[in-house]
Amino acid sequence: MNLEQVKQLQAELPQSIQDMVAVIGFSHTLKVVQALGGTTWRIASGRGKDGEAKRAALAERVGTDTEELLHKYYAGDEIYLPRCAALLRKLRNIDMHRQFERDVRQGRTARDSVADLAREHKLSDRQIWDILNLYMPVPKQQGLF
Numbered sequence: 691m692n693l694e695q696v697k698q699l700q701a702e703l704p705q706s707i708q709d710m711v712a713v714i715g716f717s718h719t720l721k722v723v724q725a726l727g728g729t730t731w732r733i734a735s736g737r738g739k740d741g742e743a744k745r746a747a748l749a750e751r752v753g754t755d756t757e758e759l760l761h762k763y764y765a766g767d768e769i770y771l772p773r774c775a776a777l778l779r780k781l782r783n784i785d786m787h788r789q790f791e792r793d794v795r796q797g798r799t800a801r802d803s804v805a806d807l808a809r810e811h812k813l814s815d816r817q818i819w820d821i822l823n824l825y826m827p828v829p830k831q832q833g834l835f
Contacts, residue, residue, distance in 0.1 A: 699780065704772045714759040718752075720781075722760070725751040727773035735766030786811065786818065787825040 700711055711719045734744035749757035786807050793803035804822070808815045 699777060702777060703774060706770065707772060707774060710769075713763045714756070718756040718759055721752045721756050723771060723774045724778065726771045727775075727778075728771070730768060730770045732768045733760050733764040733766065782811065783821045783824065786821055790822055 700708060700716065703711070707719060707723065710722070714722075731748070732744070733748070734741040745757060745761060748760065752760070789807060790800070790803050793806075794800060804815050804818045807813075807818045811818070813821075
């Protein structure tokens with residue numbers, strides 16, 4: 691995914707998530723949304739027993755690096771994390787298309803690649819074809835004469 695695509699996707703995010711991206715970065719924010727989207731989470735502020743337990747639970751879900759960034763910038767805050775389902779679906783679809791192109795370039799048949807993607811993402815092969823068609827470039831039609 692190029693920088694322009696990331697910026698376009700960022701613009702579609704809820705403002706609270708855009709703010710988080712500005713503070714901790716896109717990849718860390720994506721981890722948080724994937725793990726905790728749709729919930730309200732209190733970022734532990736203290737280093738006491740309860741705070742350490744809460745931080746460990748968060749680190750288990752999003753990774754230590756991401757938890758440390760969240761603690762640094764949001765310690766003591768209670769934040770609602772939107773699900774961002776449309777964005778996550780779009781990222782999944784882009785990833786599927788990338789995998790499909792890679793498979794075909796490596797000599798795999800399109801059908802085999804689609805079957806693998808369907809199993810991996812728990813979708814039907816028809817759904818995979820529909821998704822792939824969204825991202826396929828439309829061939830230019832040449833004149834008849």
